[in-house]
Amino acid sequence: MASFLNSSIGKKFLMSLSGLFLITFLLVHLVVNSMILFDPSGALFNNVAHFMGTNPIIRVVEPVLAIGFILHILYACILTLKNQWVRPVGYDKQHSGNSSTWASRNMFVLGALILIFLVIHISNFFWKIKFTGSELLDNGGVNGVENVYLLVTTLFINWWWIDIVYVIGTVVLGLHLTHAFWSAFQTLGLSDNRWRKRLVIAGWVYTILVAGGFALIPLWVKISSMIN
Ligand code: HEM
Numbered sequence: 001m002a003s004f005l006n007s008s009i010g011k012k013f014l015m016s017l018s019g020l021f022l023i024t025f026l027l028v029h030l031v032v033n034s035m036i037l038f039d040p041s042g043a044l045f046n047n048v049a050h051f052m053g054t055n056p057i058i059r060v061v062e063p064v065l066a067i068g069f070i071l072h073i074l075y076a077c078i079l080t081l082k083n084q085w086v087r088p089v090g091y092d093k094q095h096s097g098n099s100s101t102w103a104s105r106n107m108f109v110l111g112a113l114i115l116i117f118l119v120i121h122i123s124n125f126f127w128k129i130k131f132t133g134s135e136l137l138d139n140g141g142v143n144g145v146e147n148v149y150l151l152v153t154t155l156f157i158n159w160w161w162i163d164i165v166y167v168i169g170t171v172v173l174g175l176h177l178t179h180a181f182w183s184a185f186q187t188l189g190l191s192d193n194r195w196r197k198r199l200v201i202a203g204w205v206y207t208i209l210v211a212g213g214f215a216l217i218p219l220w221v222k223i224s225s226m227i228n
Pocket residue numbers: 026029033049053065114118121125126129130148152166169170173214215217218
């Protein structure tokens with residue numbers, strides 16, 4: 001087992017497993033965040049966010065999510081450095097016109113940009129909710145439910161450049177996902193020639209839904225505040 005996980009195939013296997021876990025997390029995260037769009041009073045989003053934050057199952061999944069992220073990033077670095085070492089000229093650059101896509105050739109750079117986005121994102125919300133607190137969270141919270149809606153919407157309304165960072169972040173995430181989705185299934189041995197086409201299409205549908213959905217939220221919040 002240890003020798004499998006130390007091999008390149010084993011590392012790719014773990015990257016794919018952690019990647020599929022992150023893909024599932026993103027869908028759940030989007031469903032929760034989309035509540036911002038449906039109730040301008042914020043009560044719906046606050047209650048769902050509170051349920052997610054206090055639910056014992058989610059509390060167990062949170063550290064697993066963190067470990068998933070760390071493994072995914074660590075193995076991406078190890079595999080990329082190893083590939084550079086073996087092929088310093090860059091196989092993909094030599095074959096850049098062939099069947100590989102731009103996204104597939106730039107997965108490491110796209111991943112690094114997503115990491116930068118995540119650091120900004122975690123400091124915007126998660127860090128304040130879990131560690132530092134914010135007067136916005138206490139403003140209008142009912143029965144111990146924090147006003148996360150006010151924290152999120154105040155940021156998106158007051159700082160237009162943050163909206164742009166979120167839109168760019170989700171476009172980069174989308175590019176990463178177009179390749180990651182089917183590639184993860186392929187690495188886990190769950191794809192053949194017939195299934196690959198279907199998985200590529202499913203990957204595009206998932207990407208447009210997830211990246212489009214996340215990009216819509218800051219734009220929606222900002223534009224509605226300008227209209228009302
Ligand atoms: C408009 C888009 C987004 C909004 C409004 C949003 C909102 C939030 C909020 C409020 C939290 C804190 C939840 C809590 O602790 O109660 C959070 C956490 C988090 N977000 Fe986002 N998010 C967005 C997009 C994204 C994207 C695109 C990613 C991934 C690339 C992401 C990854 C995470 C992670 C990993 C956490 C920490 C784990 C967690 O609390 O569930 N988010 N987000």
